[in-house]
Amino acid sequence: MLWDFPEPAPDAPGDEISVPDRTLIRAIPENPMIQSQRSALIVGASRGLGLGLVETFLKRGWRVTATQRTPSPDLARLASDALRIETADIDDDAGVAALHDRLAAQHFDLIFVVAGVATQAHEPLHAVPRAVAAQVYLTNAISPIRFAEAFLDRLAPGGSIALMSSILGSVSLNQDGGWENYRASKAALNTLARSFEIRHRAENVSVLILHPGWVRTEMGGAEADIDVATSVTGLADVIAAQLGRPGAHYLDYRGQILAW
Numbered sequence: 001m002l003w004d005f006p007e008p009a010p011d012a013p014g015d016e017i018s019v020p021d022r023t024l025i026r027a028i029p030e031n032p033m034i035q036s037q038r039s040a041l042i043v044g045a046s047r048g049l050g051l052g053l054v055e056t057f058l059k060r061g062w063r064v065t066a067t068q069r070t071p072s073p074d075l076a077r078l079a080s081d082a083l084r085i086e087t088a089d090i091d092d093d094a095g096v097a098a099l100h101d102r103l104a105a106q107h108f109d110l111i112f113v114v115a116g117v118a119t120q121a122h123e124p125l126h127a128v129p130r131a132v133a134a135q136v137y138l139t140n141a142i143s144p145i146r147f148a149e150a151f152l153d154r155l156a157p158g159g160s161i162a163l164m165s166s167i168l169g170s171v172s173l174n175q176d177g178g179w180e181n182y183r184a185s186k187a188a189l190n191t192l193a194r195s196f197e198i199r200h201r202a203e204n205v206s207v208l209i210l211h212p213g214w215v216r217t218e219m220g221g222a223e224a225d226i227d228v229a230t231s232v233t234g235l236a237d238v239i240a241a242q243l244g245r246p247g248a249h250y251l252d253y254r255g256q257i258l259a260w
């Protein structure tokens, strides 16, 4: 059935890792020939989760290209031969095209669009000016998919496109309301991500739609459940286990499958 995303076949390679709920993640064994140094493009890495992901993948031996909108001192502090820092705004198609040109020689095992905004997220929809509401939708839903489309030719075989969604993007899990416009923007991202995957299904594209948990960042606030390190460690583990898995998979940072 079109909407079923089955677990990996029983004879798929790798060790089973049990995680809570319904998920069964298979760790993909390292192949030194093709996985000696993996590479990631992390988009929206000036601070918060993007910055934490850059740090985590560098520690795990990946080469990382990280993007910022304006110079980020925190990102600059991670400087190493394995890190390339680029500048791009995902809402700027010409800027994204220029980035694509600058990275012409590169292919990435992971292209992860982390960037997102939560402008006036606490206001009910009718209290948010139309232009503000539309901009949240553009940045959180339209721009990530346009970025994925623009960079799909830079995805290495066996790699994944990852998109930073949220559990708030789940329509069926919305029991409490709140964060109305932000929630809708992430639901739109989820829908567009599934359509993106379906459109590219013949190419076996792998799309990971990820919820990082409720995390103590500028967006998540000081009262959030978990710190950045816990979230990005979990996300990196989930990505390592799911890398290249065809289909569209909506998962949280512990590997749990989320309802759409």
Ligand SMILES: NC(=O)c1ccc[n+]([C@@H]2O[C@H](COP(=O)([O-])OP(=O)(O)OC[C@H]3O[C@@H](n4cnc5c(N)ncnc54)[C@H](OP(=O)(O)O)[C@@H]3O)[C@@H](O)[C@H]2O)c1
Residues within 6 Å of the ligand: 043, 044, 045, 046, 047, 048, 049, 050, 068, 069, 070, 088, 089, 090, 091, 114, 115, 116, 117, 139, 164, 165, 166, 167, 211, 212, 213, 214, 215, 216, 217, 218, 219, 220, 221, 224
């Ligand atoms: N924190 C949470 O609890 C939580 C929960 C669920 C989902 N998320 C999602 O996780 C992602 C990261 O959130 P965060 O908590 O790390 O938020 P954050 O600390 O506010 O960081 C947001 C990041 O997105 C970048 N960004 C925003 N608009 C951009 C644009 N148009 N082009 C390029 N970069 C842009 C920001 O760059 P600048 O520094 O230039 O502004 C910054 O690097 C977001 O997609 C968010 O929706 C977060």
